[in-house]
Amino acid sequence: MTAPTHLAALHRDYQRVEAAIRHLERHTGAEPELAQLANDLGISLAHLRQILQRWAGVSPQRFLQFLTARRVQEALKVPPNLLKVAGEAGLGGAGEAGLGGAGEAGLGGAGNAGLGAPERSHGFVVNLHAMTPAQARAKHDRFEVRWGLHPSPFGTCLLGATPEGIAFLSFASEPESLPGAGDPPRGGLGGPPGGAAPPSGGAPPPPVESGHPATGSAQRPPDTGELTPGPSHPPEELRRTWPEARFLLDPETTGALVRRIFEPTSAELEPTPSGGASRSITLLVRGTNFQIRVWQALLRIPPGRVATYGDLAEAVATPRGARAVGSAVGRNHISWIIPCHRVIRGTGVLGEYRWGSARKKAMLGWEAARHGGL
Numbered sequence: 001m002t003a004p005t006h007l008a009a010l011h012r013d014y015q016r017v018e019a020a021i022r023h024l025e026r027h028t029g030a031e032p033e034l035a036q037l038a039n040d041l042g043i044s045l046a047h048l049r050q051i052l053q054r055w056a057g058v059s060p061q062r063f064l065q066f067l068t069a070r071r072v073q074e075a076l077k078v079p080p081n082l083l084k085v086a087g088e089a090g091l092g093g094a095g096e097a098g099l100g101g102a103g104e105a106g107l108g109g110a111g112n113a114g115l116g117a118p119e120r121s122h123g124f125v126v127n128l129h130a131m132t133p134a135q136a137r138a139k140h141d142r143f144e145v146r147w148g149l150h151p152s153p154f155g156t157c158l159l160g161a162t163p164e165g166i167a168f169l170s171f172a173s174e175p176e177s178l179p180g181a182g183d184p185p186r187g188g189l190g191g192p193p194g195g196a197a198p199p200s201g202g203a204p205p206p207p208v209e210s211g212h213p214a215t216g217s218a219q220r221p222p223d224t225g226e227l228t229p230g231p232s233h234p235p236e237e238l239r240r241t242w243p244e245a246r247f248l249l250d251p252e253t254t255g256a257l258v259r260r261i262f263e264p265t266s267a268e269l270e271p272t273p274s275g276g277a278s279r280s281i282t283l284l285v286r287g288t289n290f291q292i293r294v295w296q297a298l299l300r301i302p303p304g305r306v307a308t309y310g311d312l313a314e315a316v317a318t319p320r321g322a323r324a325v326g327s328a329v330g331r332n333h334i335s336w337i338i339p340c341h342r343v344i345r346g347t348g349v350l351g352e353y354r355w356g357s358a359r360k361k362a363m364l365g366w367e368a369a370r371h372g373g374l
Helices: 006-026 034-041 045-056 060-068 071-075 133-142 236-241 251-262 289-299 309-315 321-330 357-370
Strands: 119-121 124-130 144-150 157-162 165-171 246-249 280-285
Touching: 006 034, 006 045, 006 060, 006 251, 006 357, 034 045, 034 060, 045 060, 045 357, 060 357, 124 289, 144 165, 144 251, 157 236, 157 251, 165 236, 289 309, 289 321, 309 321
Parallel strands: 124 280, 144 246, 165 280
Antiparallel strands: 119 124, 144 157, 157 165
């Protein structure tokens, strides 16, 4: 029997990490005592230490101090001048015009489809391709989004992929059940899942087109930790983002992308001879020119650092201010890679997050631990 994957182990640990963060949010103002926290969570002190050390990669006490201290605004804030996006970044006119030209221009070729130079995020180069609603409609049934639910270091994630690039990445927006409970993912991943899981240790199921009947419930086979949902219809938030698409459930394809994002190989982590990132990821986005400029600015916030909404407004030179930037940040449909979790309020308060404030804190702590912020 195959041992559980590293991602599956981090996924299970995350559920305890989020529970700890939520507990601390309910007991603000007090310096966390690890023993008391373990007791409140109903686990042993040794087990809690092991989980936090394994998941965060730093001592449990340092990680918990980060969650309750003002280190975010004091030590992690990035200078606004590093975020600047020049002009219109080659995006053309106002609204959604100019995002790759008429028809399918710029939607599958090399480079960035006129969106400026590639950006860096999480140790890889990020290329942005843009598609307007008119271009998506023109493709009719030729526009396919393959999707799947998978374990990640931040809980269950939903990934949608197209030949042009990753088109969607989100996380369950409510706390998930603890390992072994057998409950399906809940929250921001849409309606109740259905569909039969493959036999334990078996090959992933073939792609399932939207509209085909399926029954059953999502399960996590014990040998791999992989989540195997079976709904024939994709979650609501994915359909809202790409209403023109034909959806195919294909966890084999999307699982490979999830592993590339969260569990890169040692070869992928090796820098190029020039010192750059050796791996790249292409994203397919849809939005106004202004929204895409904000997302480009987000990609310039280094891992382990944060910026304010005001910083982003200055970076994209908008007279509309932080409120307009906040709206654009909230429209980001590719979480983690386009790091909207790295934006905080001008007061230093972390603020809300589309996929949960506890997850936002966990992400910032995870990055700070790996990039010298802790």
